[in-house]
Structure formats: structure tokens, C-alpha cells
Amino acid sequence: MFNKIKKWLEVRIGLDDLTRTQLTEYRVPKNVNIFATLGFVALAGYALEVISGIFLLIYYTPHPDHAFRSVQDIMTRVPYGWLFRQMHVMGSNILIAVVMLHMVTVFLMGNYKRPRELTWVGGGLMLLVTLTFGLSGYLLPWTQLSYWATTVVTSMPTAFPYVGDFIARLLRGGDYISGITLGRFFALHIAILPPVFLSLIALHLFLIRRIGISATPFGTSDEEKRPLTEYKKKTYPDGSPYYPYFFRKQLLMVMIYVAVMFFLITFMPAMFSPDEANTPANPLKTPFHIRPEWYFLAPYQMLKLIPNKFLGISIQIILVGIFLLWPFLDSQKEKNVFKRPVLRGVFTFLLALWVVLMFWGKY
Amino acid sequence: MRYLFISLLVIFILPSFAVGGYKEEFEREFMSQPWAGEQAEENACIACHVSDKMEPKLKNIPQNWQMSIHYENNVSCHDCHGGDPMDAAMSMSRQRGFIGAPKYTEVPEFCGKCHIGILKNYLESGHGKALKKTGKGPNCVTCHGSHKEEQFIQKANIDIINEQRCTKCHSYERAMIMKQALFFTEKKIGELEDNFKSLKKEGVFTADDEKPLFSTQAEFRALFHTVDVSLVKERTDEFRKRIDIIEKNIQDTFGELRFRKNFSAFILLLFTGMGVVLFLISKTPKE
Numbered sequence: 001m002f003n004k005i006k007k008w009l010e011v012r013i014g015l016d017d018l019t020r021t022q023l024t025e026y027r028v029p030k031n032v033n034i035f036a037t038l039g040f041v042a043l044a045g046y047a048l049e050v051i052s053g054i055f056l057l058i059y060y061t062p063h064p065d066h067a068f069r070s071v072q073d074i075m076t077r078v079p080y081g082w083l084f085r086q087m088h089v090m091g092s093n094i095l096i097a098v099v100m101l102h103m104v105t106v107f108l109m110g111n112y113k114r115p116r117e118l119t120w121v122g123g124g125l126m127l128l129v130t131l132t133f134g135l136s137g138y139l140l141p142w143t144q145l146s147y148w149a150t151t152v153v154t155s156m157p158t159a160f161p162y163v164g165d166f167i168a169r170l171l172r173g174g175d176y177i178s179g180i181t182l183g184r185f186f187a188l189h190i191a192i193l194p195p196v197f198l199s200l201i202a203l204h205l206f207l208i209r210r211i212g213i214s215a216t217p218f219g220t221s222d223e224e225k226r227p228l229t230e231y232k233k234k235t236y237p238d239g240s241p242y243y244p245y246f247f248r249k250q251l252l253m254v255m256i257y258v259a260v261m262f263f264l265i266t267f268m269p270a271m272f273s274p275d276e277a278n279t280p281a282n283p284l285k286t287p288f289h290i291r292p293e294w295y296f297l298a299p300y301q302m303l304k305l306i307p308n309k310f311l312g313i314s315i316q317i318i319l320v321g322i323f324l325l326w327p328f329l330d331s332q333k334e335k336n337v338f339k340r341p342v343l344r345g346v347f348t349f350l351l352a353l354w355v356v357l358m359f360w361g362k363y
Numbered sequence: 364m365r366y367l368f369i370s371l372l373v374i375f376i377l378p379s380f381a382v383g384g385y386k387e388e389f390e391r392e393f394m395s396q397p398w399a400g401e402q403a404e405e406n407a408c409i410a411c412h413v414s415d416k417m418e419p420k421l422k423n424i425p426q427n428w429q430m431s432i433h434y435e436n437n438v439s440c441h442d443c444h445g446g447d448p449m450d451a452a453m454s455m456s457r458q459r460g461f462i463g464a465p466k467y468t469e470v471p472e473f474c475g476k477c478h479i480g481i482l483k484n485y486l487e488s489g490h491g492k493a494l495k496k497t498g499k500g501p502n503c504v505t506c507h508g509s510h511k512e513e514q515f516i517q518k519a520n521i522d523i524i525n526e527q528r529c530t531k532c533h534s535y536e537r538a539m540i541m542k543q544a545l546f547f548t549e550k551k552i553g554e555l556e557d558n559f560k561s562l563k564k565e566g567v568f569t570a571d572d573e574k575p576l577f578s579t580q581a582e583f584r585a586l587f588h589t590v591d592v593s594l595v596k597e598r599t600d601e602f603r604k605r606i607d608i609i610e611k612n613i614q615d616t617f618g619e620l621r622f623r624k625n626f627s628a629f630i631l632l633l634f635t636g637m638g639v640v641l642f643l644i645s646k647t648p649k650e
Contacts, residue, residue: 072568076567082623083626086627248644248645249645256638259635259638262628266624266631269566270565278569
């Protein structure tokens with residue numbers, strides 16, 4: 001039976017050729033490390049978000065009068081609704097952590113360098129889209145926490161003169177967070193962002209396969225240092241086959257990812273649901289200590305610390321710009337960050353600053 | 364690249380000086396909100412009562428109020444005493460509804476504005492009749508405290524019925540029988556409240572069951588204000604039945620939480636196991 005299906009597919013799509021070129025004869029460098037699997041882990045994480053999100057979509061009602069109730073019903077009445085909601089919420093948080101770790105390691109290994117500038121830009125844009133997913137999804141349960149955290153975040157653009165109010169009104173669909181905002185964020189979350197995101201994933205994966213996976217720079221200096229004049233795919237004839245060796249490593253990391261997710265669901269189910277997350281949104285009553293999600297805490301704290309808000313937000317936009325266009329700004333040929341003390345120092349400082357601001361913003 | 368940095372800085376920093384006036388407006392609109400970290404306390408009553416100008420016996424009122432059940436439930440000065448807490452000059456104006464402190468005999472009507480059912484039962488009780496007749500019977504404050512001296516308004520609690528307090532006016536026997544009649548139902552209500560607290564910590568939405576408990580508890584406590592032991596005993600069963608239904612729901616929720624924990628722990632083990640297998644087979648000698 002299995003052979004019959006295989007034969008049927010072989011005749012129609014050339015299955016053997018496909019598996020040979022894409023899996024068994026596709027070779028990755030021998031010294032490829034565990035950090036190179038993080039992109040695949042993120043991909044699996046996104047897949048889990050999509051699957052759990054579709055289940056939630058069946059029962060969720062995007063209306064201010066019903067949104068909170070529908071989420072509570074998913075948590076209490078829908079069979080195993082809690083499981084999918086928890087997977088979606090916990091998954092989104094650890095997914096963002098994985099994506100950030102992916103970018104940090106790619107940066108440290110210098111894999112953003114030519115010819116992979118576009119891969120980096122695509123990845124950076126994907127991070128921004130992921131954060132927008134997080135922001136828009138946060139409002140949907142229509143709780144006190146989500147209502148006021150969204151109020152804070154959508155207030156940020158008002159620091160810009162002339163256009164700021166317009167941007168804030170565009171996001172909110174009015175002067176305040178209302179049913180219209182909920183509608184907009186819902187559409188953003190389930191209809192506008194997914195196709196944008198899928199296109200970026202397609203571009204990212206296409207570029208990785210087209211250019212060839214980058215070797216780990218530590219201990220070796222196998223990358224071309226001469227000027228890049230023509231397209232050349234990076235191949236590793238003496239490397240190990242992608243399937244099954246590297247693929248198994250990737251799967252192992254996915255298992256760890258899912259295990260961490262279920263560890264949190266089992267032992268810390270209320271990690272991301274403080275009291276305000278179980279109270280329906282009340283536009284008339286502002287709760288104390290409202291703050292955005294952990295991944296927005298550092299920028300939020302930075303904004304609170306810089307006395308001129310316009311300058312604060314401008315600096316953040318500049319930093320995002322530098323982050324996205326970094327491969328074009330970094331003209332050094334040396335890939336190994338351990339041989340570049342200045343860059344290493346600045347990077348460590350920024351990373352430490354991020355962590356400090358995040359915890360500072362929390363308290 | 365250096366020029367790029369410098370020009371970017373110039374582009375963004377120059378307008379930030381140019382729009383200096385905008386900054387204050389933004390700070391007012393955005394950063395002074397409670398979600399920016401601090402709550403702007405604009406309560407004229409508190410500001411004046413804690414100041415040095417206030418005579419000592421009235422100075423502790425805000426502090427005692429902060430210890431009370433009213434504070435816990437966001438019941439503020441003007442909710443009982445009227446007036447305008449947002450306007451210092453007019454805060455004690457009769458035009459803004461200020462009614463000040465009630466006389467001793469007026470206290471039940473004063474509290475009864477909100478505690479309607481309790482007022483009705485109290486007025487029909489021996490306590491209420493004594494107050495009406497002699498002007499000296501116990502009023503709400505006698506048992507529950509106010510915010511004078513070192514008192515604060517206590518949450519309804521069975522411990523309020525005690526020998527020291529009751530024997531100020533009469534012997535303790537009848538009060539003790541009343542306390543025994545209330546005891547089991549009150550104890551159960553206390554346990555259920557604790558259960559709700561721990562369920563909330565687990566992230567469970569409890570309002571659906573808390574509402575019936577609140578109304579049961581309010582009715583039961585209103586009933587007690589008749590100070591009629593036989594009536595309390597007669598109706599206790601009815602309250603117990605209502606409480607039993609809530610208790611069953613809570614137990615079901617705890618059971619559901621246990622099931623969830625076991626189920627996700629099972630999936631955790633499953634994936635850990637698959638991870639271990641993959642780890643073992645991914646170390647093949649060929650590699």
C-alpha cells in the first residue's frame with residue numbers, strides 16, 4: 001500500500017529526486033551547532049500557534065460584549081479549550097523568546113554578513129511582525145490587563161507632533177480603545193498579519209536554501225573574504241546529510257520546546273494571567289501597575305526614563321532601523337565576533353541594558 | 364556610515380527641541396496616568412484630614428479608613444458623607460451634597476443608604492426598637508466600628524459577636540445561642556471565600572460562582588440582623604442548600620484543575636520521552 005502511494009507520487013512529482021536533492025544529498029557543515037536549529041524550532045512554534053489559533057477562532061467572538069465571556073467559555077466549557085488557549089498563550093511567549101535567541105546567536109556568529117543581508121532583513125521584519133502579532137492578540141480577550149496595556153501602547157505614537165494623533169486614532173479607530181479597536185486588532189491578528197508573515201517565511205526559507213546554510217565561524221575561517229562579484233551557492237560536499245542527522249537535531253530541539261511549553265502549562269498555568277487578566281475590561285476604572293507584556297517592557301521603561309518623549313520614541317525607531325539594516329552598516333569582513341572587541345562590547349552592553357530595563361520596567 | 368549616523372541624529376533631535384511645548388502636553392496626557400506608574404491622588408478630604416491643621420482626633424480618620432472593608436471595596440469619603448473630593452474649596456459644601464457626620468440615632472439610616480436589606484431587618488429587631496425607643500440602643504457602629512479613634516469598619520464576621528461587646532448592654536447567653544446558630548453557615552462561607560482566593564491565583568475566572576455566594580452571604584447576614592434565633596435556625600437549611608451548590612461547583616473546578624495538571628504533565632512526559640529517544644538515536648557512530 002505504502003509502496004503504491006510512493007510510486008503514484010514518484011510518477012507525478014518525482015518524489016525520489018525531491019527527497020534526494022532536498023534531504024539526503026543536501027549537506028550541512030560538520031561543525032554546525034545546536035543554535036542553528038533555533039530557526040526550525042521557531043517555525044515549529046509558529047505552526048503550533050496557527051493550529052491552536054484556528055481552534056480558538058472557532059469559539060472566540062470579537063465583540064466587546066462577548067469577547068471576555070467567549071474566552072472564559074473556551075477556558076471552562078469547551079472541551080480541552082483550556083489546552084489550546086494555554087498552548088496559544090504560553091507558545092506565543094516562549095516563541096518570542098526563541099526568536100530573540102535565534103537573532104542573538106545569528107548575530108554572534110556573524111551569519112548576517114554578505115551574502116545573507118536579505119535573509120537578516122527578512123528575519124528582522126518577521127520579528128517585528130511577531131511582536132505585532134503579540135500586541136494585537138493581547139487585546140482580544142478584552143480583559144482589564146489587555147484593555148489598559150493596549151491603551152498604553154497605542155498612546156505611544158501621540159508623542160509625535162502632527163502625525164502622532166492621527167496614527168493613534170488610526171490604531172484605535174477613535175479616541176479610545178473601543179469595539180472598533182477590537183475589530184481592527186482582530187482583523188490584524190487573523191487576516192492581515194498571517195499572509196504578510198507567510199510571505200516573509202517563504203522569502204527567508206528560499207534565501208537560506210538558495211544561498212546555502214552558513215558555516216559556524218568559530219575555529220574556522222572558511223568564508224570568502226574576497227569581494228563578492230557573482231552568485232555562488234555555499235555547499236558542503238564533505239558535510240553531513242541534512243536528513244536524518246541535522247533533521248533529528250532539529251526535531252530534538254522542537255521536543256525540548258514543546259516540553260518547556262507543557263512544563264509551564266503544568267506547573268505555572270497562571271504565569272501570564274495576573275488578576276487583571278481575569279477581570280473583564282472596564283474603560284471607566286484604571287487598574288494600578290498596568291504594564292505591557294514582557295517583550296515590550298524594555299522599550300516601555302526606556303520611554304519612561306527619557307524626559308522628552310519624542311526623542312525617546314525617535315531613538316527607538318532609529319534603533320529598530322539600525323537593527324534591521326545592520327548588515328549594510330557593518331562593513332567589516334571578520335565574521336567571528338570574538339575577534340571584534342568593540343562590536344562585542346557594544347552588543348553585550350545593549351543586551352545587558354535590555355535585561356536591566358526589562359526588570360526595571362516590571363517593578 | 365558616520366555621516367549617516369550624524370544626519371539621522373540631527374533629523375530626529377532638532378524637531379524634538381522644536382516641539383518642546385508638545386512634551387508637557389504629552390506628559391500630562393500619557394505619563395501621569397496611573398498606568399505610567401503613579402496614581403495622581405486628588406482627594407481633598409484626605410489631603411486636609413492628614414494635614415497638620417486638622418485637630419488630632421480627626422487626623423487619623425484617613426488611616427483608619429484605609430484599614431476598613433470600605434477601602435478594600437473602593438468606598439471613599441464622599442460615598443457616605445457626600446461633598447466633592449475633587450474640589451478643596453467646595454468639598455464640604457451642602458450644595459455638593461455634603462451631609463457630614465450623622466447623629467447617633469441617625470447612623471442606621473446613614474449606613475442603610477447602601478445596606479438596605481440589613482437596615483430593614485435591624486429596624487424590626489430588638490436592637491433597632493431599643494434605639495428608636497430610648498435613643499441609646501446599639502446602632503451599626505456599636506458592633507462594626509467606624510473610623511473614629513483606633514477603630515475601622517470591620518468586614519462582617521462572626522467574631523464581632525463576642526462576650527466583651529454584647530455584655531456592654533445585656534447578658535451573653537442569647538448572643539451565644541445566636542452565634543452557635545450562625546456558626547456552621549458562616550464557617551462554610553469563610554471556607555468558600557478562601558477557595559475562591561486560591562482559584563483566582565490559579566487564573567480561574569470565578570465571578571459566576573462568587574455572585575451567588577455574595578448574595579447568599581448578604582441575605583444570611585441581613586437575616587441575622589433580626590437578632591431572632593428561632594428565625595435564623597428555621598431558615599439556615601435553605602441557606603445551606605444554596606451554599607452546597609456553590610461548594611459543589613468549586614469542588615468540580617478543583618477537580619478540573621487537577622485533571623488539567625495531570626493531562627499536561629502527561630504530554631510533558633510524552634515529549635520529554637520522544638526527546639530522549641531522539642537524543643539517543645541522533646548520536647549514531649556514522650556521524
